[in-house]
Amino acid sequence: MTRSPGDSGDRILLAHGAGGSLMHRLIRELLLKYLDSPELAPLDDAAELRIEGDRLAFSTDSFVVKPLFFPGGDIGSLAVSGTVNDLLMKGARPAYLSLGLVLEEGLPIADLARILESIQRTSQAAEVSVVTGDTKVVPRGEADGVFINTAGIGSILPETNVGGSNARPGxxxxxxxxxxxxxxxxxxxxxxxxxxxxxxxxxxxxxxxxxxxxxxxxxxxxxxxxxxxxxxxxxxxxxxxxxxxxxxxxxxxxxxxxxxxxxxxxxxxxxxxxxxxxxxxxxxxxxxxxxxxxxxxxxxxxxxxxxxxxxxxxxxxxxxxxxxxxxxxxxxxxxxxxxxxxx
Amino acid sequence: MRTLEKLREPGLLRTLTRRLRSLKVSSPVTLMEVCGTHTMAIHRAGLPSVFPPNLHVLSGPGCPVCVTPTEYLDRAMAMAREYGVMLTTFGDMMRVPGSSGNLTFLRGEGYPVEVVYSPLGALDLAREHQEQQVVFLAVGFETTAPTVAATVKYAREQQLRNFSILCAHKLIPPALEVLLADPEINVDGFILPGHVSVILGSEPYRFIAEKHHRACVITGFEPADVAQGILMLVEQLRSGEPRVEIQYRRGVRPEGNARALKFVDELFEPADATWRGFGLIPKSGLVLREAFSEFDAAERFPVEIEPQPEPAGCLCGEVVRGKVAPPECGLFARACTPDTPVGPCMVSSEGACAAFYRYSPQSRTSKGGSDDD
Incomplete structure (x- = not known):
């Protein structure tokens, strides 16, 4: 294996998911190369969509936190608040969520019930409904307990225009x-x-x-x-x-x-x-x-x-x-x- | 915590930084710190922005990762590839480039590499995975040596046959001796490392003041400590009487920590060691004594390593000797950034290049940042 100095390699590294400069480069140099759209381009927490005159915010997020349960929350509460907050950060009132579950063979049903109960409680607090979903199971060792994806949609409040590029002097x-x-x-x-x-x-x-x-x-x-x-x-x-x-x-x-x-x-x-x-x-x-x-x-x-x-x-x-x-x-x-x- | 609270009191801090800012330094003064924690403390607090124009603070060979040669990393990675050992390391080593990739790449290829916060964490892993050989990458100075010694001793007491260390431990005073013998190095005084000196005491530095006539202050790591240490150094230079003073009185006694020193001496002996940037320095490293050599990973897992030249254009060797400042390296902020480091000074969070890149507005020439205060 030869590599020029300064090369970050030909494989995905954990650092590509850390929210830092390597992740931003991956998004700009690889993802946007194939998936460019005017809605995606601002790279805000949620995309702004205009459908028949309505301004909607749409966002998705995946959750792989380890451990599944931690002081003050769990992967379920995180999966709801993460996406709800991304919609709010676009100035939208969150309305509906989707829920995708990837479960590892052998996960205790009781753990899943605890996570779902937490999803229910957090959704109520966030005033959103889970309206569509999907469940997959993978063999033991091919995931770590539970991975969750949520997507959400909400309507942008009138008179608001928030976005990462809107900061002004003063x-x-x-x-x-x-x-x-x-x-x-x-x-x-x-x-x-x-x-x-x-x-x-x-x-x-x-x-x-x-x-x-x-x-x-x-x-x-x-x-x-x-x-x-x-x-x-x-x-x-x-x-x-x-x-x-x-x-x-x-x-x-x-x-x-x-x-x-x-x-x-x-x-x-x-x-x-x-x-x-x-x-x-x-x-x-x-x-x-x-x-x-x-x-x-x-x-x-x-x-x-x-x-x-x-x-x-x-x-x-x-x-x-x-x-x-x-x-x-x-x-x-x-x-x-x-x-x-x-x- | 009381002392720390006092040291962090914004009023005190600002008084000290005001004194630094208004310091009258008639002829240029160059100080050197020789501890990665100082590098970080100085830059994180933004102290360079308050130094008077004639005062310069260089980073010397104080970052253990930065002075660890490429061959060490190559050896560790070869052990993983040839013998399937699990490598355990402090996080700083993860991205140091060897001649073929680094430890994050190795992990990406599926080899077991675990980050631990203490050598005892590596021992826990060995206990949990008795079928797996676990090698701890022992990189550090006098400060970490006692903990590594304790860990090896526990391993023997617990008869853990699957634990060993790849030792690259180094000693600060021999490196300073070499540095001071170099006529090109122009340093008026040293900000000496607090943590190392908790173990060593002040005695081993006396030659710096007495033989080489340089000012010395053993300094703590709070921004207030560093500011005070610098003020003491400038005062000492003015007095014209170089000596070893202790600013970090809450941690350091002149005689050091005899128990820790004895413990290290029981397990380790000094040996010649290769430093990146310096080459071989006699008696500047630690190796396990014969009685503990069964825990020496280099003996347990012999591998053939080709000597490697430093990466083309990389001036880390000059940087750790204080001969060039990070931006004077042609690779700095161009080919070499914290995401794509070429040399170890950019990898380690305690490296001079990483600190300069992350914290200094002048490092972003392409972005034209400046600090006009």
């Missing part, structure tokens, strides 16, 4: 709560790390938080992103790149729970790269930013919601971190495989 960046809790909960559960202090996943559908913001602030909300794989760092880099702006992030303002910080320090992670499954980033007109934070904190049960960054003009598409120490540095796209099978 906008502010808001995060809805503490970051990194999902990644750390799954990670510590998977590795049996006994670290004291319970960190539960933040996985949850965001409809009751996002829809009121869209209803009240409508067109002033420019970008919504749930910082899943690659965390806040990947999401902000995607936004800066797609919108051709610079984002300045104030490190000391980013809410991170103490236990998350402690585990990150132990394992050498930066919380800004650790996935959330029940938080979102909003890039909004600077004039309404404090109002959005106030609404989140006072009425929508997001006590840690904070304004964490500002958008300024620049073609560079970079994210600058203003560190707690008073220094400045780049906040880069993640590289490599940070946490495989986290969602």
């Amino acid at each position: 906008d502010a960046v808001i995060v809805s709560g503490g970051i990194g809790e999902h990644g750390i909960a799954v990670m510590t559960e998977r590795n049996g790390l006994k670290l004291g202090g319970d960190i539960a996943s933040d996985a949850a559908p965001l409809n009751r938080v996002v829809l009121p913001i869209l209803e009240r602030f409508g067109g002033a909300v420019h970008v919504l992103r749930d910082p899943t794989r690659g965390g806040v760092a990947a999401s902000l880099n995607e936004i800066a790149d797609a919108s051709h702006v610079e984002i300045a992030l104030e490190e000391s303002a980013v809410p991170v729970r103490e236990q998350v910080n402690a585990v990150c320090e132990l394992l050498g992670f930066d919380p800004l790269y650790v996935p959330c499954e029940g938080r979102f980033l909003a890039v909004v007109d600077g004039a309404v930013a404090d109002g959005v934070v106030e609404l989140l904190r006072a009425e929508l049960d997001c006590p840690l919601a904070t304004r964490i960054g500002e958008v300024s003009p620049s073609d560079a598409g970079l994210v600058q971190l203003h560190t707690t120490s008073g220094g400045r540095r780049i906040l880069d796209m993640p590289a490599g495989e940070l946490l495989p099978r986290i969602c």
Whole structure:
């Protein structure tokens, strides 16, 4: 086997699924080569479709999390909130879901029932219905318990126009709560790390938080992103790149729970790269930013919601971190495989 | 945790960085850190953006992955291919290029490769898979050697016949000695590694101050520690009296950790070792003593390895000696990025090139980023 230096090889690596720069290259250089369409091109969390005058959002997501059950959630709740949140991030009210199950021979029926019960409960909370589905079984060893795919559809709220390329100079960046809790909960559960202090996943559908913001602030909300794989760092880099702006992030303002910080320090992670499954980033007109934070904190049960960054003009598409120490540095796209099978 | 909370208090941090920013350095001062954790701490905190223009901080041979030669990786991969051993490693080694791919490629081809967070994790795997030979890639400096020694001892106590280590452990002081003997290297003072010194103490560095007249401060890893360490170094240089000072007082005693040193000495002995960028340095590595050689993977699984030249154009060797800064390498940010690393300084998250690429606005010349503060 010979390889030129710097070549990432001729096979798929775990890093291709990590939400970082290798995954983005795979999408741009291979997937889009064969599957280009104007709806796919923006690479937002959901596609915007226009059918007979209606604006619909359509999204799909697959779930391979290991372990299947973790503090604060399981693969079922994740499969519903993941797709529901992707629709919300396009400014849509989620309505219907499909559910595809790939089951491994030997999976206890009781585990499947527990997952389905969780899907039911999360769907009710998200006010969506599962309306079509599919079930496949593969021989033992050819999957790992359960893999789930969900797709969802919803109607985009009138007066809203959110998308990754809509951030403008003068906008502010808001995060809805503490970051990194999902990644750390799954990670510590998977590795049996006994670290004291319970960190539960933040996985949850965001409809009751996002829809009121869209209803009240409508067109002033420019970008919504749930910082899943690659965390806040990947999401902000995607936004800066797609919108051709610079984002300045104030490190000391980013809410991170103490236990998350402690585990990150132990394992050498930066919380800004650790996935959330029940938080979102909003890039909004600077004039309404404090109002959005106030609404989140006072009425929508997001006590840690904070304004964490500002958008300024620049073609560079970079994210600058203003560190707690008073220094400045780049906040880069993640590289490599940070946490495989986290969602 | 109390001390840490104090050190992380934004007010204190900003006072220290303000002092750094306003430091009057009349003639150029070049400092070198020799620890990957320092590389990361400095860049993650964005400290280079507050250094006065005359102050330069270089990264020396402080990242164990970066100074591990290609042959080591080739040997590990050959063991997996020829004997079917399971390789266990710290995550940093996964993407270091050998002469034919890296460990993630090996795993992609179906060979067992597991990332562990401690050598004891590798021992657990050996216990769980008694039919499988498990090899731990022991790469590190004085800091990790005691844990590896403990792991080998447990393996013997538990009579685990399917566990062994491929040892590339290295010692910092001999490398500094070689570095200081090089007339081309122009360093005024050293930010010495806190963790290594918890084990070693301050004594082994005395030759740097006494024989080579360079300033030395053993420094901790919080941004406040590093800022204070640098301020102490500049002060020491001003005084004209080089010595070994300890900034990291909460961790380091002058005599080091005698118990850990004794433990390491019981299992390992110093041996000549090859460092990427330096070549062979006498007595700069650790090998298992004869009494523990049954745990030496190199003996258990002999393989033939061809010596390999460094990848064409890669200046990692010069980077770890502080001779060139990462952007001076022709491959930097072009052929060599964290996704497609050519040399180990770009692979390891603690490598100088990776830190510079990830954190420094100047690294993105194509994007034209600049830091004007």
